[in-house]
Amino acid sequence: MGPVPRTLELFYDVLSPYSWLGFEILCRYQNIWNINLQLRPSFIGGIMKDSGNKAPALIPRKAQYMANDIKVLRQHVQVPIQFPKDFFSVILEKGSLSAMRFLTAVNLEHPEMLENVSRELWMRIWSRDEDITQPQSILAAAEKAGMSAEQAQGLLEKSSTSKVKNQLKETTDAACRYGAFGLPITVAHVDGQTHMVFGSDRMELLAYLLGPTLATSTPKNSVQSLSFFSSRREVDGPCPPSRECQTLRLPGGSKLLVFSVALGAVSLPPTPKDSRKRSTISHVATCTSMTHKCLSESPSSALPQNKSNAIRQNLSRSLSVLVLLVCSFLVSYPAHCRGS
Helix, strand or coil: CCCCCEEEEEEECCCCHHHHHHHHHHHHHCCCCCEEEEEEECCHHHHHHHHCCCCHHHCHHHHHHHHHHHHHHHHHCCCCCCCCCCHHHHHHHHCCHHHHHHHHHHHHHCHHHHHHHHHHHHHHHHCCCCCCCCHHHHHHHHHHCCCCHHHHHHHHHHCCCHHHHHHHHHHHHHHHHHCCCCCCEEEEEECCEEEEEECCCCHHHHHHHHCCCCCCCCCCCCCHHHCCCCCCEEEECCCCCCCCEEEEECCCCCEEEEECCCCCEEECCCECCECCCEEECCEEECCCCCCCEEEECCHHHHCCCCHHHHHHHHHHHHHHHHHHHHHHHHHHCHHHHCCC
């Protein structure tokens, strides 16, 4: 019998683009991480009011950052997200109350459909620039997600009942009690403790909270951010877009993905079964990087099966040490990193 799945609650609103990103990432990882992912449709308007927070779009610098950020994340997470043309009308005037009540009704009556219907509502507002407030728009989303016209119509009628309204309010209040000041938030229940994580870009932290990690010591300098965290998983899939990467094997059989953010590059010898021949040295991430699919790896599967494998494994371990040394040199001499 395997380990009991850890419970993660994702509180989200389809009005929030970052909720969509977090939603897709966790949906990809829910089986790989052995988690019980519970989707919690919430109302972001209530959370913002309760916390006294302001929408990022109302603060010019945040709005500009968000516009650029979404463009990059569209490629990085591989989600077809883009801003509606009439952004302020869609986000600040029309809102999402009707859509979130409908999703609450779906969760109560047909929870198996919640993921698909939520995704289709995000596709309407954040990809195709379509309405999500009118009854016909909501029905169209539900039917496109695989729900029958009769089911969708019945849930639309129930979405205006006190039961559904109260449930949405209770879920939103629960998010506030966890400390939400916006969405998405992910609440991890681990070993009797509760951890609330805000945003869609904290997947490495969630991986750390969910299971055992391997951390190696780092030099007491500016390279301290390069602490290694491994969950005995390996990368399966392409490198992040526009980045070259290399999977390195660490002592104990765990693997790590090294990829670039900003600094210089160091060539690594190719491995026989890996066409990725270069690795840039500026950021080290575990296989929990958002666009990667990770597969569990037992310690026994990492043991060398013959002399050739043992040599290759030892070489990989030596390279991981070399990577840290070279990175330390590059960070200590930033002029060299920039090639000036």
